[in-house]
Amino acid sequence: MRKNLNVIAAYSIMMGLIILVGIFQSWNIALSIFNLCLISAVMTMGANIQWGYAGLINFGIMGFTALGGLAAVLISVDPVQEAWRAGGFDILMCLWLIIVMVLVIRFILKNYEKSKIRTYSIAAIIIAGIIIIRVTAEPGIEAIEAVDPAKTGFLGGFGLPIIFSWIVGAFFAGGLAFVIGKVALGLRADYLAIATLLISEIVIAIIKHEDWLTRGVKNVIGLKRPAPYEVNLQQTDWFINLVEKFNSSKLNLISDLAERQAALNQFVIEGSSIFVKLCYSGLFLVVVIVLLILTQKALYSPWGRMMRAIRDNEEAANAMGKNVVKQHLLIFVLGSAIVGIAGAMLVTQDGLFTPGSYRPLRYTFLIWVMVIIGGSGNNFGAILGGFVVWFLWIEAAPIGLYLVNLTTAGLDDTHFLKVHLIESVPYFRFLMMGIGLLLIMRYRPKGILPEKIEIK
């Protein structure tokens, strides 16, 4: 108990802050912050597995998040029959071509000695393949994108409940991580960082511009929900009764019947959106707890010990007969898969998929700030980092506004400096993150909750 005191203290402070937001701003805001904190926590757990356990830098978190989001779209949206009829055949042909191409390249790689001719022939196959695929796909893609472009213009998905996409998202992200890991994990740390950053940009470029698959920058809106809709809730009797019960003390003060009904309606509207958010919180909490249990178990298992050994001294671990390359690949895939889950959760919560919104600052660097500030190598630290940083990221604007008002209190309201500063309040969050990261790196390089390994 005693040794976990700082963990408990840190988490209670965090929860206290969120509750304060609930009391002073509104419960709606508090819950939406809490939900995004939970999603961020899942992302940081993924990044923490890679960085904290194994020392691998993955600056491609944005790409894996987006793939998770893509999974949510592909699983939940109903298939667009017309588009399938128009161009489905071409797309399926392309899929076959890609599979054939990969198999041929594998065959060459396996059966021929490494030589210049082999390299050139593989390059030739890839180039020829790309041209053939383009020629095959072009009419199909055009046909698909012409199908009611204002509403669909893409193939759609499988029409399954969106919750399945959390698992599928993990597989998508893990699959991409496998490919990236196979080719890039041999690179030195900072090269790996740059390579993953750029690969994630390529992923985003593809998602943004392949309209037949993702609708691109036209966005996919109105995804299915795992939670009830507010509008339906507002008309169900048990929910209205529940809200009435909760607010009975306030309602009883109002004597006028019409006024009482109006107040109740207001409460029902507010309550419905809070109820929906609570449903999401519940779902996300389950994911976070399950992942936390799994990652904790892994951390203290022989496998976790091996991972730390590899992280701390690769050569020694190698000499002890541990397959460093294989383990790195494994952990890269696992961590990225967790990030993929978070990506799917994010899209599930928003109910829309906007490829244009994936930017490295928000989805890669911010997640890294979370991991570093929270404490790399410690799952509780990583989750706490997700909470603290996301909380500050959202609340930076109000805090910044307060500070600006405080420091410029002597100035006239129309003074140009004050107006300018108030306009730039949203950017104080960057300042806060930057200074926070620099201070933590300098004075507490292991994060708020440092990694602790018990030696028995």
Next chain:
Amino acid sequence: MDFLNAIILLLNYIFVPALTYGSQLALGAIFVTLIYGILRFANFATGDMMSFGTMFTILFTWYFQSVGISLGVFPTALLAIPFAIIFMVSYMLLIDKFVFKYYRIKKSPPVQLAMVSIGVMFVTQAVVRIIIGPSDRRFFDGEKFLIRAGEFKDMTGLNEGLAIKSTQVITILVTVILVSALFWFLNKTKTGKSMRAYSDNEDLALLSGIDPKKIVMITWIIAGILATIGGALYGLDKSFKPFTYFNNMLPIFAAAIVGGIGNPFGAFLGGYVIAFSEILLTYAYKKFFMYVLPESMEPDGLVQLLSTDYKFAVSFSILVIVLLYRPSGIFKGKVL
């Protein structure tokens, strides 16, 4: 005649823009490579440092415009750049003193320094946005074109026009002058040579009496000059927006690594490799083939290898391929 038209077409749409864009990337890439070679970390704040320098260029340009100073046909920004450099260099030296120095003395691994540079990136980004705002700004003034497309057509009687913007000429000229000065400095002067020695082998350089503090300071000064000029030229040619500058970091990294990180000449050429491949692969060659081929063989489609949406993706793919097959870069930089 058709053949001439085709050449002018390529010059106008591929060669000149790629040369300009490549020069802008080259300056940034040399900046990255210097920091990497001498301070030994990948600087993720590159794009934002460039936007910081550009911001000061714009502020000074505005000031000069407001008091009525101008350079006539040249953009006022050229006059503002030296002043901006002073601010930029002092900012960089300050950051080095308060942030990077600690880790350098502690001999932290490069990864940690890269993380710290992310912190610097956030702070710089915030400062830029708080001071000048996130919106798109143009600060070009003076004569816009050296040759207009219409004038060129009249002059030569060709169908295709060749438009050369004065910013393009300025960019290329300034880059050539700056880069030659830099190479002269690195190869001929004593300080430059000691910088290269320090980058080659730190311990050996220290043993032979090279002062590391001086080397680091000069590196930051050169970096500041490169970042400000590179950023200002990009802003003059296109426009200034903090977010684009942040994104430009990616092709700049690509250029530096493709050229061989730690090798300034490689970085310089890397900028052009990236720029040309981006533009060559995404240009629609339909019109070119219409000029060159006989009428019966004219292509139906756009004859575009990749859609322009994948412009960035091209340079990143090149980078990934280079990283995988030749991590030391095309021009054999050293892997420090």
